[in-house]
Amino acid sequence: MTLIQEKVKQAIDILRQQEIDLWLTFVRETSGVRDTALDLLVGPADLTWQTALMLTRQGGRLAIVGNLEKESLGRLGVYDPILGYDTAVRDLLRETITRLDPQRIAVNTSRNNVHADGLTHAMYEILCDYLAGTPYAERLVSAEPIINSLRGRKTPSELARVREAVRLTDEIFQQTFDYIQIGMTELEVADFMQVQVKARGLELAWPAENCPAVNSGPNSPVGHSGPTDIQIERGHILHFDFGVKYEDYCADIQRVAYLLREGETQAPAEVQRGFVTIRAAIEAARAAMQAGVTGNHIDILAREIVTGAGYPSYPYALGHQLGRVAHDGGALLGPLWEKYGDSPKLQLEIGQVFTIEPGLPVPGYGYIGLEEDVVITERGAEYLGTHQAEMVLIQR
Amino acid sequence: MTLIQEKVKQAIDILRQQEIDLWLTFVRETSGVRDTALDLLVGPADLTWQTALMLTRQGGRLAIVGNLEKESLGRLGVYDPILGYDTAVRDLLRETITRLDPQRIAVNTSRNNVHADGLTHAMYEILCDYLAGTPYAERLVSAEPIINSLRGRKTPSELARVREAVRLTDEIFQQTFDYIQIGMTELEVADFMQVQVKARGLELAWPAENCPAVNSGPNSPVGHSGPTDIQIERGHILHFDFGVKYEDYCADIQRVAYLLREGETQAPAEVQRGFVTIRAAIEAARAAMQAGVTGNHIDILAREIVTGAGYPSYPYALGHQLGRVAHDGGALLGPLWEKYGDSPKLQLEIGQVFTIEPGLPVPGYGYIGLEEDVVITERGAEYLGTHQAEMVLIQR
Numbered sequence: 001m002t003l004i005q006e007k008v009k010q011a012i013d014i015l016r017q018q019e020i021d022l023w024l025t026f027v028r029e030t031s032g033v034r035d036t037a038l039d040l041l042v043g044p045a046d047l048t049w050q051t052a053l054m055l056t057r058q059g060g061r062l063a064i065v066g067n068l069e070k071e072s073l074g075r076l077g078v079y080d081p082i083l084g085y086d087t088a089v090r091d092l093l094r095e096t097i098t099r100l101d102p103q104r105i106a107v108n109t110s111r112n113n114v115h116a117d118g119l120t121h122a123m124y125e126i127l128c129d130y131l132a133g134t135p136y137a138e139r140l141v142s143a144e145p146i147i148n149s150l151r152g153r154k155t156p157s158e159l160a161r162v163r164e165a166v167r168l169t170d171e172i173f174q175q176t177f178d179y180i181q182i183g184m185t186e187l188e189v190a191d192f193m194q195v196q197v198k199a200r201g202l203e204l205a206w207p208a209e210n211c212p213a214v215n216s217g218p219n220s221p222v223g224h225s226g227p228t229d230i231q232i233e234r235g236h237i238l239h240f241d242f243g244v245k246y247e248d249y250c251a252d253i254q255r256v257a258y259l260l261r262e263g264e265t266q267a268p269a270e271v272q273r274g275f276v277t278i279r280a281a282i283e284a285a286r287a288a289m290q291a292g293v294t295g296n297h298i299d300i301l302a303r304e305i306v307t308g309a310g311y312p313s314y315p316y317a318l319g320h321q322l323g324r325v326a327h328d329g330g331a332l333l334g335p336l337w338e339k340y341g342d343s344p345k346l347q348l349e350i351g352q353v354f355t356i357e358p359g360l361p362v363p364g365y366g367y368i369g370l371e372e373d374v375v376i377t378e379r380g381a382e383y384l385g386t387h388q389a390e391m392v393l394i395q396r
Numbered sequence: 397m398t399l400i401q402e403k404v405k406q407a408i409d410i411l412r413q414q415e416i417d418l419w420l421t422f423v424r425e426t427s428g429v430r431d432t433a434l435d436l437l438v439g440p441a442d443l444t445w446q447t448a449l450m451l452t453r454q455g456g457r458l459a460i461v462g463n464l465e466k467e468s469l470g471r472l473g474v475y476d477p478i479l480g481y482d483t484a485v486r487d488l489l490r491e492t493i494t495r496l497d498p499q500r501i502a503v504n505t506s507r508n509n510v511h512a513d514g515l516t517h518a519m520y521e522i523l524c525d526y527l528a529g530t531p532y533a534e535r536l537v538s539a540e541p542i543i544n545s546l547r548g549r550k551t552p553s554e555l556a557r558v559r560e561a562v563r564l565t566d567e568i569f570q571q572t573f574d575y576i577q578i579g580m581t582e583l584e585v586a587d588f589m590q591v592q593v594k595a596r597g598l599e600l601a602w603p604a605e606n607c608p609a610v611n612s613g614p615n616s617p618v619g620h621s622g623p624t625d626i627q628i629e630r631g632h633i634l635h636f637d638f639g640v641k642y643e644d645y646c647a648d649i650q651r652v653a654y655l656l657r658e659g660e661t662q663a664p665a666e667v668q669r670g671f672v673t674i675r676a677a678i679e680a681a682r683a684a685m686q687a688g689v690t691g692n693h694i695d696i697l698a699r700e701i702v703t704g705a706g707y708p709s710y711p712y713a714l715g716h717q718l719g720r721v722a723h724d725g726g727a728l729l730g731p732l733w734e735k736y737g738d739s740p741k742l743q744l745e746i747g748q749v750f751t752i753e754p755g756l757p758v759p760g761y762g763y764i765g766l767e768e769d770v771v772i773t774e775r776g777a778e779y780l781g782t783h784q785a786e787m788v789l790i791q792r
Contacts, residue, residue, distance in 0.1 A: 068619030
């Protein structure tokens with residue numbers, strides 16, 4: 001079974017659980033704006049003309065597509081029947097939906113999860129026009145719960161890919177720690193890491209501008225900004241945020257190292273204290289994560305460990321889901337801030353992969369941020385790959 | 397000046413011409429669903445939290461962005477001021493728009509052009525919520541005319557990139573004609589072409605599944621389906637649809653060759669007649685193209701040459717714009733079919749790059765489709781690169 005076949009089968013199970021009669025993905029010219037639901041419904045191929053992919057809770061897998069794309073869609077071995085058209089999709093779509101007579105039609109619109117929000121405003125209007133005069137325009141609901149479950153619950157073959165991405169990311173981190181010399185710039189180190197990614201035939205997990213992020217010392221701007229020409233010095237905390245994509249699945253990992261000054265055999269006490277605090281927050285979060293708890297609960301718990309130790313509250317969520325992209329949407333380990341919508345209120349599910357990534361500044365030294373990738377199993381959350389248990393010490 | 401700076405400057409000129417006070421691009425989590433207007437407004441970088449990019453006809457270039465992305469957005473040297481926030485964008489956005497007090501606010505929603513349709517339905521609803529109680533929610537208009545002009549009117553540096561993409565595509569076609577042997581499959585030929593693309597450090601202009609399309613003989617499925625294991629035989633028309641992307645700009649070219657049978661020194665009369673018909677349709681279209689005429693006018697003219705010669709009407713538009721993607725949206729050389737919306741009614745503008753790509757089947761031999769890329773200048777339309785004037789004959 002291909003990954004697409006596996007995910008479509010899983011989607012139909014989810015429709016049954018959620019009592020949704022029809023999940024309608026309605027797209028066009030996907031080389032432009034691309035509904036990410038297509039990644040799981042058709043793979044990387046683009047669809048040119050207005051196309052409707054329809055899964056039903058009875059197991060139906062219908063597609064309506066421009067005639068010139070019937071052949072390629074058919075090769076997936078997923079959709080049957082595939083109905084083609086040349087000039088206008090309207091009547092075929094209207095007739096097909098009328099025949100299915102669904103009570104609830106899920107479409108890809110969501111305020112909370114961008115991956116359930118591939119229906120543009122104009123395509124929504126077009127769809128409502130096509131369904132005008134039928135009862136069906138009134139029966140549209142958000143596909144967010146379907147897509148949250150479908151993207152979140154990794155199948156074994158998806159999980160194997162994430163594990164491999166994590167392993168490869170870790171391997172490149174180890175090489176990088178060996179490579180670093182005093183006086184190198186953040187940009188030089190980032191270049192080295194990107195060369196390692198290319199040499200393995202891999203892609204970066206997010207755009208090259210800030211993959212990796214490299215921050216050396218207290219003056220490097222932390223956040224989603226890229227590496228700079230700041231030089232690595234002894235006494236700096238060196239912070240990385242990096243991940244590779246392996247067969248379409250991502251890792252997203254932060255690591256920290258300390259550049260020992262002459263005479264030092266370990267990091268200064270305040271650096272150590274920062275590291276231990278972040279480590280403790282991550283481990284507490286991981287231990288508390290299990291199916292059924294909300295992501296907000298986990299965020300509060302980890303955040304209190306950091307703020308309770310006297311550090312500022314990090315201005316972002318503790319962790320996000322990980323999969324085909326680094327920020328995979330759905331349930332979030334986050335605070336109840338408006339920008340996060342309802343995502344922090346969702347319950348964790350088995351099969352989801354999360355990052356856990358608290359951080360704090362150590363004045364005069366730099367930024368400590370660790371990020372570990374975990375999967376929710378029936379026994380709770382487990383680290384994917386090796387987690388960073390101790391500060392990496394670099395002596396040059 | 398960077399390409400982004402060049403296009404933002406051009407955008408402000410277009411706002412003045414079109415008398416739009418404010419162009420608002422409102423996005424979030426663009427590693428998921430990505431508004432393609434961002435390609436010209438920020439480049440490849442992703443924006444994580446709700447972000448508003450605002451250009452005004454007075455030349456204002458404001459941005460509201462999550463604090464962790466202020467630094468990287470600032471590096472573009474485009475937006476000033478850049479206002480940051482941590483938890484909620486609502487108040488800052490509302491205050492900023494109220495201060496600007498625009499009469500018409502263009503947002504990225506369009507039934508006709510996917511590249512002007514990056515605003516998802518949920519983001520549209522969120523925006524209307526944020527503006528509720530102000531006069532501004534009522535002042536939203538489509539940014540389609542702005543984006544049509546901005547993507548369409550290539551700057552000299554954009555045009556130089558397209559030209560180079562065309563040149564490189566043509567170079568790979570020449571290599572391929574030399575490489576072909578009887579008995580090779582379509583897939584083998586496609587692999588060879590993709591290896592040439594990689595060897596030059598280039599990308600494909602559209603997904604690898606059908607870039608190139610390779611069709612050998614009468615039984616190969618034409619359309620957006622990929623190459624098959626059909627073998628190349630003498631007496632086959634060999635048809636290609638292929639393009640490379642050079643520094644983010646695409647070529648999109650179709651070529652045909654004929655595999656001479658023993659004793660033949662040219663293609664059979666019916667193959668020749670098909671070729672000459674397509675050639676004539678392309679040249680007539682090119683000669684008629686100029687600023688101010690509609691794309692539909694050109695489509696009718698070329699289509700009549702093909703149908704007038706007794707061939708069926710090709711079930712697609714004569715040509716589309718070309719740029720950052722192979723199907724670049726906006727004015728279309730197309731028939732007035734519902735699926736094409738209003739795009740065929742738009743007038744051509746100077747600086748636009750179009751494909752011209754009629755096609756026809758020759759029963760028993762295969763498919764003849766040529767596709768040439770042209771630019772509209774003050775003197776009319778000019779071919780970019782070498783056009784195919786004669787059937788390529790392959791003797792093996």
